[in-house]
Amino acid sequence: MPEDTQPDSTQPDRTAANPTVDESAHAPTGVMDPADEVTEINPDVDITPEDIGPTVAEGERLLEVDDVTLRFGGVVALNEVSFHINKGEILGLIGPNGAGKTTCFNVMTGVYQPTSGGVRFLGNPLGKRKKFAITKLGIARTFQNIRLFANMTVLENVLVGVDAHHSTGIGSAMFRLPKHRREEEQGHARAMELLEFMGLAGKADELARNLPYGDQRRLEIARALATSPQLLCLDEPAAGFNPAEKRKLMELIQTIRDQGYTVLLIEHDMKLVMGVTDRIVVLEFGRKIAEGTPAEIRDNPAVIAAYLGVDEEDAS
Numbered sequence: 001m002p003e004d005t006q007p008d009s010t011q012p013d014r015t016a017a018n019p020t021v022d023e024s025a026h027a028p029t030g031v032m033d034p035a036d037e038v039t040e041i042n043p044d045v046d047i048t049p050e051d052i053g054p055t056v057a058e059g060e061r062l063l064e065v066d067d068v069t070l071r072f073g074g075v076v077a078l079n080e081v082s083f084h085i086n087k088g089e090i091l092g093l094i095g096p097n098g099a100g101k102t103t104c105f106n107v108m109t110g111v112y113q114p115t116s117g118g119v120r121f122l123g124n125p126l127g128k129r130k131k132f133a134i135t136k137l138g139i140a141r142t143f144q145n146i147r148l149f150a151n152m153t154v155l156e157n158v159l160v161g162v163d164a165h166h167s168t169g170i171g172s173a174m175f176r177l178p179k180h181r182r183e184e185e186q187g188h189a190r191a192m193e194l195l196e197f198m199g200l201a202g203k204a205d206e207l208a209r210n211l212p213y214g215d216q217r218r219l220e221i222a223r224a225l226a227t228s229p230q231l232l233c234l235d236e237p238a239a240g241f242n243p244a245e246k247r248k249l250m251e252l253i254q255t256i257r258d259q260g261y262t263v264l265l266i267e268h269d270m271k272l273v274m275g276v277t278d279r280i281v282v283l284e285f286g287r288k289i290a291e292g293t294p295a296e297i298r299d300n301p302a303v304i305a306a307y308l309g310v311d312e313e314d315a316s
């Protein structure tokens, strides 16, 4: 199924918002090897986002998806979808295959422009902003299929994210102006902190492609965090994980939230989503069919019908 594709791009765009360059050189197995050692995170390392600029108070609306429709030819991938994400919450975005979850991420991160409707972040429309501009605004994502720079080191992968956040341009980089040098040092320290947090600091100099699958998934999250986002969007971050690893990843997501991030989580495993999220939005065939607390969603006949593939009346 197509997802994350960029039909209009002619040039590779080597940014944290679109780290696709080395994809061909990388063959993710898509599942954990049972022999892989499970990496322990260090939840006490301080990874609070830095220099985030203007924001809203805890519990207020950080992002609003407003009546978004997106058509691909005859396919209506999103159909008049509206929901919002409150600052400080973990919002689950769930729904059967093809429901429009990844497309929703793509609209929120500037990969696609909606056919109608729009997205507001901190009250301002994203409009026609490009991916890098949206990353700078404070929205970061990971991808359903891992997209690391396979032939770069673990540290370099995270530095790509740090660079996307920092402000000095190519001019000051070329002339090695003091501000640029300072940013470089701070960036390096920030990247190492994130690797420390993820339990990957000891592997900083390894090539990303040589990491076990679970570490690659965590590295992708570290890179997204390196952009100091206000909103972290995770597209099935636990895909291919065994149940114990999945539980650990959910704990990691909660820790990330507790350190000051807002999280939007796509995850297929209902039980996991129920355990980790504050609220859940459910999509089916591009439409929002339910929204509420995990308990409300669990008992919602339309959701049960969507997941079990039975008529709503039979499920109620």
Ligand SMILES: Nc1ncnc2c1ncn2[C@@H]1O[C@H](COP(=O)(O)OP(=O)(O)OP(=O)(O)O)[C@@H](O)[C@H]1O
Residues within 6 Å of the ligand: 001, 002, 003, 004, 005, 072, 075, 076, 077, 095, 096, 097, 098, 099, 100, 101, 102, 103, 104, 144
């Ligand atoms: N670039 C595209 N071109 C055409 N159709 C697309 C494109 N991207 C997505 N779609 C279609 O939009 C619909 C929603 O796809 P999407 O990938 O968002 O679903 P999803 O909920 O993420 O599914 P999954 O759980 O399988 O990842 C599907 O019918 C898909 O085929």
Ligand SMILES: [Mg+2]
Residues within 6 Å of the ligand: 003, 101, 102, 103, 144
């Ligand atoms: Mg998807």
